Amino acid sequence: MSRMMKNSRRLLPAALLCCAALAHAQLYKSVGPDGRVTYSDAPPAAARQVETRPLPSAAPGAALPYELAQVAKAQPVTLYTSDKCAPCESARSFLAVRGVPYAEKTVSSNEDIAALRAAGGDAQLPLLTIGRSKEKGYEEGAWNAALDAAGYPKSSQLPATWRNPPPQGAAPRSASKAADPAEKAPAAAAPLSPSPGPATEAPPATGKAPPGFRF
Incomplete structure (x- = not known):
């Protein structure tokens, strides 16, 4: 056996160890x-x-791809939802399939309804905001067109480990108010539907919709 072949056999284990070490390193x-x-x-x-x-x-991380991160920063997406809202479930599934990172805001109190009206102009759910644009009610074609116009990819580019932030109330209470028992009692006793009146009366709920909402 030639000296070159002997040297190659000696160097092979060391080369394999180097490759294994580099598999978990940065380049x-x-x-x-x-x-x-x-x-x-x-x-x-x-x-x-x-x-x-x-x-x-190297294993992929949870960070967004650069181009998608830039679009999400310039045109952030927020989804307003509520319980007992079938169109809201369809909206979540649509955004997941398309691969859109978004923040979810839930509506379940008078304060949340007021925040929903301020964001969308009425109490219709679901509400999707893309930057300054608004889409009221779930309609796949209109939502696709709005996301296309904002620059979002047509197919998902989200990493497999990506998770959206947990849902929060549309009008989250401050920690000081939440800790004050005197503040809790009036909020719990207040009805979910807006006070009746010619200017604020909400359309009647349909199906299993909570009072004050319109799907």
């Missing part, structure tokens, strides 16, 4: 003082610019 791209670009698993001591990239074998 560093650096530019030295002489302008030479190098890649390594650690940034060189003398480098004027360092850029890190995950190795191809």
